[in-house]
Amino acid sequence: MPSDILSFTDLKKYFVIGKKGLVQRTPITVKAVDGVSFSIKDGETFGLVGESGSGKSTVAYTTIGMYRPTSGEIRFRDRDLFTEKRRPQALRKEIQIVFQDPGSSLNPRRTIRQLLELPLRLHRPGVNTLQETMRLLDMVELTADYLPRYPQALSGGEKQMVCIAQALATEPNLIILDEPTSALDVSIQGKIINLLIRLQKEFNLSYLFITHDLSLMRNVASRVAIMYLGKICEVADAVEFFRTPFHPYTQMLLSSIPVISEEEEALKPRKIVSRGEIPSPVNIPSGCSFHLRCPHRKDICSTLDPVMVEVQPGHLVRCHLFGQPEQPPADRRATGAEAVLEEETARG
Amino acid sequence: MNETPILDIKNLSVHFQVYGGTLKVLDGINMVVKRGQKVGLVGETGCGKTTSMRATLRTLPMPPALIPGGEIRFEGQDVLKMNAAQLRRVRGRGIAMVFQDPTAALNPVFTVGQQIEAVVRYSTDGRLSRREIRERAIAPLKEVALPDPERMLDTYPVQLSGGMRQRVCIAMALVANPRLLIADEPGTSLDVTIQDQILRLLHNLVEEKGLSVIVITHTLGVVRELTDRVYVMYAGNMVEVAATPELFRQPFHPYTRGLMAAVPRLSGGGVSDGIPGRIPAYMQPPPGCRFHPRCPQAMEICRQEKPAFYDVGSDHQVACFLYRDGGQPGGSDAQ
Numbered sequence: 001m002p003s004d005i006l007s008f009t010d011l012k013k014y015f016v017i018g019k020k021g022l023v024q025r026t027p028i029t030v031k032a033v034d035g036v037s038f039s040i041k042d043g044e045t046f047g048l049v050g051e052s053g054s055g056k057s058t059v060a061y062t063t064i065g066m067y068r069p070t071s072g073e074i075r076f077r078d079r080d081l082f083t084e085k086r087r088p089q090a091l092r093k094e095i096q097i098v099f100q101d102p103g104s105s106l107n108p109r110r111t112i113r114q115l116l117e118l119p120l121r122l123h124r125p126g127v128n129t130l131q132e133t134m135r136l137l138d139m140v141e142l143t144a145d146y147l148p149r150y151p152q153a154l155s156g157g158e159k160q161m162v163c164i165a166q167a168l169a170t171e172p173n174l175i176i177l178d179e180p181t182s183a184l185d186v187s188i189q190g191k192i193i194n195l196l197i198r199l200q201k202e203f204n205l206s207y208l209f210i211t212h213d214l215s216l217m218r219n220v221a222s223r224v225a226i227m228y229l230g231k232i233c234e235v236a237d238a239v240e241f242f243r244t245p246f247h248p249y250t251q252m253l254l255s256s257i258p259v260i261s262e263e264e265e266a267l268k269p270r271k272i273v274s275r276g277e278i279p280s281p282v283n284i285p286s287g288c289s290f291h292l293r294c295p296h297r298k299d300i301c302s303t304l305d306p307v308m309v310e311v312q313p314g315h316l317v318r319c320h321l322f323g324q325p326e327q328p329p330a331d332r333r334a335t336g337a338e339a340v341l342e343e344e345t346a347r348g
Numbered sequence: 349m350n351e352t353p354i355l356d357i358k359n360l361s362v363h364f365q366v367y368g369g370t371l372k373v374l375d376g377i378n379m380v381v382k383r384g385q386k387v388g389l390v391g392e393t394g395c396g397k398t399t400s401m402r403a404t405l406r407t408l409p410m411p412p413a414l415i416p417g418g419e420i421r422f423e424g425q426d427v428l429k430m431n432a433a434q435l436r437r438v439r440g441r442g443i444a445m446v447f448q449d450p451t452a453a454l455n456p457v458f459t460v461g462q463q464i465e466a467v468v469r470y471s472t473d474g475r476l477s478r479r480e481i482r483e484r485a486i487a488p489l490k491e492v493a494l495p496d497p498e499r500m501l502d503t504y505p506v507q508l509s510g511g512m513r514q515r516v517c518i519a520m521a522l523v524a525n526p527r528l529l530i531a532d533e534p535g536t537s538l539d540v541t542i543q544d545q546i547l548r549l550l551h552n553l554v555e556e557k558g559l560s561v562i563v564i565t566h567t568l569g570v571v572r573e574l575t576d577r578v579y580v581m582y583a584g585n586m587v588e589v590a591a592t593p594e595l596f597r598q599p600f601h602p603y604t605r606g607l608m609a610a611v612p613r614l615s616g617g618g619v620s621d622g623i624p625g626r627i628p629a630y631m632q633p634p635p636g637c638r639f640h641p642r643c644p645q646a647m648e649i650c651r652q653e654k655p656a657f658y659d660v661g662s663d664h665q666v667a668c669f670l671y672r673d674g675g676q677p678g679g680s681d682a683q
Contacts, residue, residue: 185392186392186568188626189610189619190612190620190621191622212540215612215614216612216619218612219616219619252541256540256543258547258567258572259569259614260572260608263615267615274542277509277511277542
């Protein structure tokens with residue numbers, strides 16, 4: 001049983017986006033991530049799925065340290081990522097990220113060589129940079145000819161290869177892939193995905209793979225979590241997840257995927273007609289945030305937010321349809337998050 | 349059968365005059381859309397899908413664009429030869445377009461009502477009273493099933509969700525009761541559950557109002573769910589045309605086959621490596637078949653001559669020399 005490389009415990013990240021009220025004192029907050037818990041095992045590809053605005057990128061950015069969590073914790077191999085004010089360099093090199101749009105994540109005024117040398121100088125001083133940059137390019141199936149070129153001379157797929165090489169430069173254990181292929185055409189996508197799978201085997205990497213493409217997820221992830229409006233509604237093994245989705249949102253999601261063959265059509269759950277709009281994250285509905293669109297809505301759904309329950313070993317669902325604990329834990333809402341938030345608001 | 353098609357594009361070429369040369373983007377494309385038909389136009393980024401549709405609406409900036417040849421017949425009349433007054437009657441009233449990104453297509457500083465009313469005024473040549481204009485602006489909002497259309501007129505685009513913005517864009521296109529609707533990537537920037545709603549809406553509009561629709565997309569799944577007939581484009585050429593079920597049952601062109609194989613399947617089994625290489629530069633496109641540098645089955649003739657369309661089924665044509673004498677796909681490329 002492999003151990004956990006990264007674990008999230010009740011992670012919350014709220015943003016204050018303005019003030020309201022008579023004297024402009026009441027903060028308007030966006031609960032981008034609101035109590036997310038899951039863990040990633042060593043060497044696995046953990047898929048995080050959700051539509052835009054569901055908070056999946058906020059989870060990623062918090063993990064690499066672009067944001068500090070409002071409350072909750074993220075542990076990397078049993079080490080809290082946010083104990084120190086500034087994350088130690090030795091820890092920073094362990095977790096790397098590949099962003100969605102390779103066109104805007106590479107500095108257009110640096111050559112590929114300069115782009116690859118920077119992380120080497122920072123994290124691995126003393127290494128032979130030229131030799132190492134060539135080795136990195138080779139790993140992502142690019143030739144040394146690319147070293148003096150600028151990003152604009154590369155195609156989208158090649159740019160993404162360079163971004164992957166950059167992430168590999170620090171010899172990380174965990175790479176966050178934030179929609180690595182959604183800016184690329186399908187004919188290019190396969191090559192990137194297969195490269196990532198090969199690198200994972202070769203260097204025993206763990207991936208947090210973020211995407212909204214469920215068909216792609218089916219082919220790369222070992223476990224999957226579905227996010228909706230800042231919360232996770234279902235976690236399961238990928239195969240299991242696609243065979244028997246439990247949460248009504250997940251079922252709606254899977255039945256809405258446009259597919260290209262009858263064989264796949266047969267794998268989709270019975271058609272659940274999608275209805276309603278995704279609410280704004282500023283104004284999340286009370287109770288279960290999905291209740292307004294849910295075909296199985298009960299009275300309780302609009303008042304009480306369900307908790308995660310393990311329906312089958314390793315398959316967790318957050319829905320009132322699945323045996324909620326008798327006594328809801330006393331006041332789940334008022335945790336440290338509100339306190340921290342008030343403090344932040346007061347400061348600025 | 350002899351009815352005039354609603355849109356008939358014949359041998360259309362579009363070039364762009366840029367610094368350092370000419371980009372030969374569209375290279376003589378043909379396309380026919382019949383009344384009440386739902387046609388898909390598929391291809392990768394930069395293959396000329398949107399360019400061909402913008403040429404149809406005559407909204408390409410000229411220069412740099414120039415159209416060296418071809419005709420675009422809308423209900424029998426050549427759009428390329430129309431004067432400004434005739435164009436006004438085609439745009440909006442004849443053909444309407446729903447653009448790709450609903451957020452970018454709506455002006456953030458005007459209310460939804462102001463923007464739709466502007467379209468109403470344009471399409472009625474300013475003959476209506478204010479009250480009539482407002483009434484005509486509400487009607488399409490009802491058709492796209494937006495809640496509370498009265499109130500919707502006074503909201504700004506930022507107050508709406510992505511799905512609602514897309515509906516507003518569709519409503520705007522419906523204002524003047526067009527006969528042909530061109531939808532550029534409908535719903536693809538949205539969550540799949542919302543995309544599903546938009547596709548269903550388009551489907552219902554076609555059925556109820558007898559519209560013809562062209563859907564531009566690079567998502568094959570969307571084409572399969574929505575259309576009756578598909579045109580596959582590669583680098584400014586049509587490469588395959590077929591009835592939708594026929595194409596998904598048996599794609600013939602090596603490009604279409606590569607594209608289909610590259611789509612990740614819900615049934616699992618890994619992802620194929622895709623198609624090697626990249627779309628050619630339009631400054632000096634490859635001679636002969638533009639796909640030959642990436643084609644696993646390229647032959648000598650492919651480098652020299654541009655293939656014509658060959659019949660491979662009752663409603664299925666392929667522009668590929670492999671099928672000069674009919675025949676089935678397969679053989680060496682089957683892996």
